[in-house]
Amino acid sequence: MNGKIIIAIDAMGGENSPYKNIEGVSLFLKKNYKKNDVFFNLFGNEHLLRRELIKHKIPIDKYKIFPTNTVVSDEETPLTAIKNSKESSMWHSINSQILSNSNITLSAGNTGVLFVISRMLLKTIESVSKPALAGLWPNEKNMNVVLDLGANVECDEKNLIDFSEMGAALYKALFPNDTPKVALLNIGSEEIKGTESLKKAHARLKEISIHGDFEFNGFIEGNKITNGESNVIVTDGFTGNIALKTAEGTAKFITDSLKKSLASTLLSKFSIIFSYFAFKKFKEKLDPRKFNGAIFLGLKGPVVKSHGSTDAVGFYHSVDLCYRIIKGDLMNKIKNNLSHINEDAK
């Protein structure tokens, strides 16, 4: 490692690749032209990549191309992927954390396959029982880290405690001036509510939080996720996935209903002109591309998953997320936080 942050990019993963991937890298470099501490290891079809890199005038001292021959398809299943994808851009972009000097891997490809290969090549951190998928979610004050978003259908108290420490580490890496405030998602805020795993995790997190890795806000209900009082929301992968997608669906339902209402009268059509800038601001604030990028936590190397269907702007936000994760020293923060879990149980 030469002091730079080295991001491995699976340039062939996701819709419209490698075009949006390289354009996303280009957007990142334009917005951060003063920063001299970033370098890209790019994995994919050499001919295609070179053409796009030239088109976007990306300086040759900013990247290295690692030619690969195959691409993991969306139809590939995690069961057969290990056998079928050894030559793929995804596989090599992950393995470059071991064979080359990459610090982090970014892919917009098949999520299940990315998870399985990452887990196999990078290995799970010894003290972590299950890795988790964490995402970003807007709240009234800034941003939440929410996990698990679907890596583990069933979770016990040990998993929930691991997720809390890893989520707090991620929050601190991304927002160094802010305190992580952990809450467990539940069907009530009283300590007697919920499953046995939740109750046990609650009791243990109260003890662990004295180490100061995070503040512990106890249980919160679904309607408090976005109020900003907590910023690390912990739950099992089944509930987390349903909550995230329900929020996405509700957001779409409400903005669609609003559009229909506004389009329904001539006066309100007229008003759209006046409120153009306000609506623009509103849309920008909640633009899902800004929250693009889910992070696999609990592996010995960090891996970020971009939405497959996002565009260059969305991919740029994932690149930026990778940069901030390494800049914020996520892996050491996780190690430090996890060391507190069993400390006072000795």
Added chain:
Amino acid sequence: MNGKIIIAIDAMGGENSPYKNIEGVSLFLKKNYKKNDVFFNLFGNEHLLRRELIKHKIPIDKYKIFPTNTVVSDEETPLTAIKNSKESSMWHSINSQILSNSNITLSAGNTGVLFVISRMLLKTIESVSKPALAGLWPNEKNMNVVLDLGANVECDEKNLIDFSEMGAALYKALFPNDTPKVALLNIGSEEIKGTESLKKAHARLKEISIHGDFEFNGFIEGNKITNGESNVIVTDGFTGNIALKTAEGTAKFITDSLKKSLASTLLSKFSIIFSYFAFKKFKEKLDPRKFNGAIFLGLKGPVVKSHGSTDAVGFYHSVDLCYRIIKGDLMNKIKNNLSHINEDAK
């Protein structure tokens, strides 16, 4: 029973009772002044009730007052309620389905206590393993029935199948011209996704749906709840509660963000005047008071829970829901649907 629909009202439950409760009844009678088939059994403080009934000019042939002396407090726990609440308006309003002629009970009081007393007095239907709490939720086309919303933290496949049949019966009772379309909430739409209980319920519902009680749409993800393709959304009580409250929180977050954006520029403030009617229409469509009322399904008598903090308009919508449940012959529809569960397994 004299051919009328007789609704028992716990007039003392919830904030601002009995004022909103009696005003809600009054609103119902005003909107349905042509209907001569409804009668109210009212439970609460006789003096207070009489004063409010006179104030709202409710005809004396529309109600009977059953005087009660105590009220279940919000602090009462389900554990101690059975002992403490035998003289309460809530208790008597439920028990009037057995001792008097009430067809259905409506309360805005303590949810946990209402559930425990209802279950004890009315008893669970023999073939149902666990009763569930069902709610209404707007979708792109009309309305969803969603259950369980929190009565059961953990559910097995038998429970999910019961919920599907009971939810389909409720949908048919409320929307007689429409076909119930059942879907199981899951983290993916493929048959291999999710917990073992979900997979088993999926296989069995595919078989049962040939009886024609409902169409079965398989698994859906959280972002499809509101698209209107399914209208009976079935899940365990933990997930259902989190999904409902996450949707509520997201709706609030988005409308708050929109208000802030619109209030931030002079031009857009001006535009609010032009779009007044459009915003009014939008707010009316999504007014949560229209969806006020959760239904306990699986007991031998129907019980509806109104939000404790709703106003007279919200309470009116719960009264209307009670009326439609009995008019739609819910209890016989449930009986009929449940009879199909084990039929072809013989």
